[in-house]
Amino acid sequence: MNNTEEKVRVRIAPSPSGNLHIGTARTALFNYLFAKKTGGKYVLRIEDTDLDRSSEAFKQNIFDSLKALGLNWDEGPDVGGEYGPYKQSERFDIYPKYAQMLIDKGYAYECFCSNEELDEEHRIAAEKKIPYKYSRKCLNLTKEEKDALKAKGIVPSIRFKVDAKELIFNDLVKGELKFDTGLIGDFAIMKSNGTPTYNFAVVIDDMLMKITHVIRGEDHISNTPKQILIYEALGAKVPEFGHLGMILAPDRSKLSKRHGATAVSDFIKEGYLTEALLNFVALLGWSPSDGVEIKNVDEIAADFRINEVSSSNSIFEYEKLNWMNGQYIKKMDISKLTDLALPFLNKYNTSKYTRKQLEHIIEVTREPITLLKDLEFDTQYFFEEPDYSEVKELLSTELAKDVLSKFKEEIIDYNFENTEEIHDKLAYFRTYFKENKGYKPKETMWAIRAALTGRTRGADMVATIQILGKDEVIKRLNSI
RNA sequence: GCCCCCAUCGUCUAGAGGCCUAGGACAACACCCUUUCACGGUGUAGACAGCGAUUCGAAUUCGCUUGGGGGUACCA
Secondary structure, X not given: OOOOOOOOEEEEOXXXXXXXXXXXXXXXXXXXXXXXXXXXXXXXXXXXOOOOOOOHHHHHHHHHHHHHOOOOOOEEOOOEOOXXXXXXXXXXXXXXXXXXXXXXXXXXXXXXXXXXXXXXXXXXXXXXXXXXXXXXXXXXXXXXXXXXXXXXXXXXXXXXXXXXXXXXXXXXXXXXXEEEHHHXXXXXXXXXXXXXXXXXXXXXXXXHOOOOEEEEEHHHHHHHHHHHHHHHHHOOXXXXXXXXXXXXXXXXXXXXXHHOOXXXXXXXXXXXXXXXXXXXXXXXXXXXXXXXXXXXXXXXHXXXXXXXXXXXXXXXXXXXXXXXXXXXXXXXXXXXXXXXXHHHXXXXXXXXXXXXXXXXXXXXXXXXXXXXXXXXXXXXXXXXXXXXXXXXXXXXXXXXXXXXXXXXXXXXXXXXXXXXXXXXXXXXHHHHHHHHHOOOHHHHHHHHHHHHHOOOOOOOHHHHHHHHOHHHHHHHHHOO
């Protein structure tokens, strides 16, 4: 490293053939962290060369999810930048030039093989149980032969000529990686429809966008030698590569829809906080040097070293994510939390309360929850009549009748403006029944809670009584 | 099949030859706190996949085996 060293430029290159996957989000995060730590730039590029599988809706979901996570890019399709366009489908005119350059330099050649011929080659290889490699049938076609084929209307694909050699590169997270390129075979770089293949488009774009470090999932390891070969043929500088372990489902298979949420937007819909999601996913592979796991992105970035990232796969388990989400919910600014929580309460008529009161409701119910979604059930009795079906038995006990009849008498005199007074009176109430009837404090409270909320658990009783208000409390006591 | 990657408590991980009778976090369990559920606190239980080799000494290095993952396309 020295001063003439170019600025770090990393990229995240999702293909819009699905919503933003949590694994892609982690890759984006690690790129973002690396850029932040090194003062580099973080670029978003949309890889939509496969037009059939790409869609505008998915692209939008990727944008929205990345933004929701706070992983904002320095350059990209919407914000622009000096190396655009940042959508591969808008770069289709770029690739053929470079493909032609490779042909001219003898690194690539036209291939007229039909899909049927290629399938047949695959079939034979499979039958003989030998690894498949393109036959190079088209490698030595003469100009006349090629012209004849073209005259027949056959449009060639373009293949990269791979010579056998040992290829070694030093991976940022895995260390030294070795490949025998003799095993690869001549792979396509341009399809016969004129669009580039993935491996070619990536190299051209990364080269033109001056990407210095490619940090991506280890499912790309086997693409790397192919890509390095292209860089070398082009005479371009090969970037550094870093391959991250994959995120697996608890059954150790690829994390997919059948395991539950996989898209960031799904997690958000379930009531996960983006801060928690990000923090959790960072811990899959990275660990803080001070042992403090709850950290925001800036703190993580400051402590982030790509070479210290774990190189093994990790399993996505919900327990810790849920715990972490709960931690964030407990600590989040109440106004911000209320904003996030309100959409989860839309089945209720929230307008019967003021904003201040709504914040208060969230404040007193946030403690035990792990998902924002939990709020719907936990706040039910603030918005609707309680459902007494679960506490019928409890309310019909001698104890409950005792407690409630006295409570009903006394509540009339409670000053609802004064929470301290409510608190003290309830304390006295518990003591009274303990001393006179031998009821346990919690039994006394259970009776009151059941009568007022239809539950045996929930928010602090003082707050609940105060929020409900005197009229509602009396109404509920009289209704049972 | 072939190529590649990976391998510490159930899970995420710390650990870069002696600091390790392997540390932390989540989950579990117990107890404490307490107006409920929780939160919080204090504890308990729980792992170096196996086998060889190197070394005075290995979770840490090397090899093999096993297991898991990825790739093997004119998908990305």
